[in-house]
Amino acid sequence: MDGSQKLKKQVRDEFMAYLTLHKHRKTPERFAILDHIYTTKGHFDMDTLYKSMIDVNFRVSRATLYNTIELLLDCGLVVKHQFGGNVSKYERAYGNENHDHLICTTCGQVWETKNSDLLTQAQLKKIKKFTVNYYSMYIYGTCSKCSHAKKMELRRLARNNSEKTDNKQVKYES
Numbered sequence: 001m002d003g004s005q006k007l008k009k010q011v012r013d014e015f016m017a018y019l020t021l022h023k024h025r026k027t028p029e030r031f032a033i034l035d036h037i038y039t040t041k042g043h044f045d046m047d048t049l050y051k052s053m054i055d056v057n058f059r060v061s062r063a064t065l066y067n068t069i070e071l072l073l074d075c076g077l078v079v080k081h082q083f084g085g086n087v088s089k090y091e092r093a094y095g096n097e098n099h100d101h102l103i104c105t106t107c108g109q110v111w112e113t114k115n116s117d118l119l120t121q122a123q124l125k126k127i128k129k130f131t132v133n134y135y136s137m138y139i140y141g142t143c144s145k146c147s148h149a150k151k152m153e154l155r156r157l158a159r160n161n162s163e164k165t166d167n168k169q170v171k172y173e174s
Helices: 003-021 027-037 046-055 060-072 121-126 142-174
Strands: 076-080 090-091 098-105 108-116 136-141
Touching: 003 027, 003 046, 027 046, 027 060, 027 098, 046 060, 060 142
Parallel strands: 098 136
Antiparallel strands: 076 090, 098 108
């Protein structure tokens, strides 16, 4: 069994235990959604998840998706992010390396970048009765594309103001 199959079995077992403990039904749709999430990497929103499940010919209602995501959030198999705007993004919680999220405050684009461990072994030992499973960091700023666009806009405005000033001087001199 390869690493991804082991991961899928682990999260499936954990989800099964959660559903049993909380007396929820164990439906094929819930496990199909879990499997689909753990088959793909990266962030997704509910529309993307819905469309990708339709693309693989799995019919599921939006209500089932939303209800299942709530269960997956509650049992810690999915992480919810609010990077800005009104759309929540999600990603699987297991099988991800610790990483940073670089978020452009201008265009809203999100990039993931691997980080070195923020917590050293000595720091982890100081945190008693707490096991760190996963963490991520949000870094907000402006991407190079938006910075360049802003510079170009400022140059254009400066050029236009300069031309208007030159035109006013020509009128006054006449």
